[in-house]
Amino acid sequence: MTRASRNLLEGAVTLLAGLAVWLFTGDVEVPVVTPTKVGVVLMCVGGAQTVRGVYGLTRRST
Known part of the structure; x- marks a missing residue:
């Protein structure tokens, strides 16, 4: 797993956890x-990490 894909996965999980806590x-x-x-x-942290x-x-890839 590359660093970028790990950041994407961790960011998505953090974003969803934050959404659950907020809701x-x-x-x-x-x-x-x-x-x-x-x-x-x-x-916010999860969104930044996802980006x-x-x-x-x-x-x-380019």
Whole structure:
């Protein structure tokens, strides 16, 4: 598995995990952090990693 495809896979999984956290933890109260904000951060990180993986795959193939 190349680095670009690994970034793509990890980014997609992180993005989906962040989406699940954002959608399903709206009524959960945690004293230190807000779970919905953590979900948004996970989605941003996963999206960036997915974009990096796609860029690496397209860059390598040309």
